Amino acid sequence: MTDEEQGLNGSDFYVGSLSSAERSKIKAYYNFDMIASTNGGYFINHVNSTAAQPMKAYWDSLNLQPEENTEGAGRSDDYSFEQAGIPTSGYAMGASARKTSAQAAKWGGTASRAYDPCYHQSCDTTGNINATGLNRSVDGIAYTLWKLAVTNSTPANDFSLATSPATGSVEPGASATGTVSTATTSGSAQTVQLSATGAPVGVTVSFNPASVTSGGSSAMTVATTPATAPGTYPLTITGTGSVTHTTTYTLTVRGTGGCTAQQLLTNGGFESGTTPWTGDTGTIGAHAGQSAHGGSRFAWLGGYGSSATDTLSQSVTVPAGCAKATLTYWLHIDTDESDRVAYDTFQVKVGSTTLTALSNTDAASGYTQRTLDLSRYVGQRITLTFTATEDASLQTSFVIDDVTLQTG
Ligand SMILES: [Ca+2]
Ligand SMILES: [Ca+2]
Known part of the structure; x- marks a missing residue:
């Protein structure tokens, strides 16, 4: 689009040139104006609309708590498309309007200062870029395009994998046992080969049977030796069929001197939500x-x-x-x-x-x-x-x- 600063002339002309059949082919129009403002916030045009859903979902996943882009409403090329009944959305980090203290508390930056202090000024150079905000915006744009343009594809035949219990605690030389169960989650059942990685030297992990038809289960034995060092060892249990899935089994080898050698923190890899951090x-x-x-x-x-x-x-x-x-x-x-x-x-x-x-x-x-x-x-x-x-x-x-x- 050209000639936006003088009144959306380019986008008005373009939308006006489209037949109704051509307009109806446009799933959504996204505007990305001002997405690296140095004192910026996280704004979405029509934040609660269907078109905005993937944009909001991405920023929600970063816990950015986006707000409606009121400053930019009706001011940029998306407005021409909106007037023609085409769904519109977009990201913005703000222009000359000032950040509120609530926004500064939520997003950082300086309250009562413009989102972009260099908006339409000579200091608006490539040095006036919020790289973090730009990165979060561009990743959200890529996510949105992917969600809209690429059909979700799941494997025709798929399975799930779980270990019960998911942890075991033994003294050196003893064996921990568990059950690896599988389920067919789509399509037909398939043969799943079981294997394990991550065990310390000398510790063996065996499965009986070594492969199952999805829906079936296998007995797992984790055998330590008297020389196995006390500690906590996360083992990765892998099921390989037409697709591959993994699950984690945590082996704890206890010390024998009145102290249980163990790992004390929970969710130290941050893989299971945020609790108990x-x-x-x-x-x-x-x-x-x-x-x-x-x-x-x-x-x-x-x-x-x-x-x-x-x-x-x-x-x-x-x-x-x-x-x-x-x-x-x-x-x-x-x-x-x-x-x-x-x-x-x-x-x-x-x-x-x-x-x-x-x-x-x-x-x-x-x-x-x-x-x-x-x-x-x-x-x-x-x-x-x-x-x-x-x-x-x-x-x-x-x-x-x-x-x-x-x-x-
Ligand atoms: Ca610094
Ligand atoms: Ca991690």
Whole structure:
């Protein structure tokens, strides 16, 4: 479209040139105007309409709590299509209107300041871009196009896979047992070959029978040896037919000295919703723009490019009688800061005690495994907290996954 700034002339002309048959072929028109505003918010045109549904669903998945785009209503090329009875929607991050304090509390940024302080001004250069917002918008646009343009296809024949129980706890040398059950979820039954990965050296996992017809079940035996080290081991159980599915079985090998060697945190891989984490649990998810260390979900603290603090906490009791407790987590830090100055910080705390302080100066590609000795907390109930604090500009993301607290 051209000539939008003088009154939607291009889009008016184009829509006016379409026959009613041609108009009816347009499923929806999407407007993407102002999607990288530096002090922006998350706005959707006709946010509760059918056309907006995939756009809203994507931003809802990032817990962005989008609002109606009232500032942009009737102002851009989508309005010409809307006037002709064509469904319209779109993303916007705001122009010259000012952010409310409620929006600043929800999205970060500065209240009482324009969403884009450089709107229609000479400072509106490629340096005036909110990369985080742009990324979230573009990913939502791709998601919307996929949902509208690509037919959902499910395999003709499919099955599900589950392990019962999903956990087992044994002393070294003993065997844990369970049942792997399958069900046909679409089409015809199929042969499913069972296998397992992730067991520590010397531990064998066997299935009787080794393959089942979907709908059937198999007895699983996880045999440890006297030399198996105490610890918690997530095993991946795989069913391979015309498609492949996996499920997780968690093996705990107990110590024999009065301390049960075990992993204490729940949902440390962030794969099972947000419980029991507390704080800014909207940071947990399969967010676009970062990757999980394991599975598909992770916690993304920070990354706003504006003053903000994110925290995530979990409380556990470290059992008495254990000699040690070790916190392990995987952390990825990326930043738009270039100075070797700690502007954006990350802390690991137990209670109010800070045990680790990192910052944008520790940024690196990929995840780094970090460990902390929490043995001093044996016998205590503790609250573990990750805190990310950003200053007013230039994002730093602290991405956490696969957090464990292992006793021994
Ligand atoms: Ca994960
Ligand atoms: Ca910063």
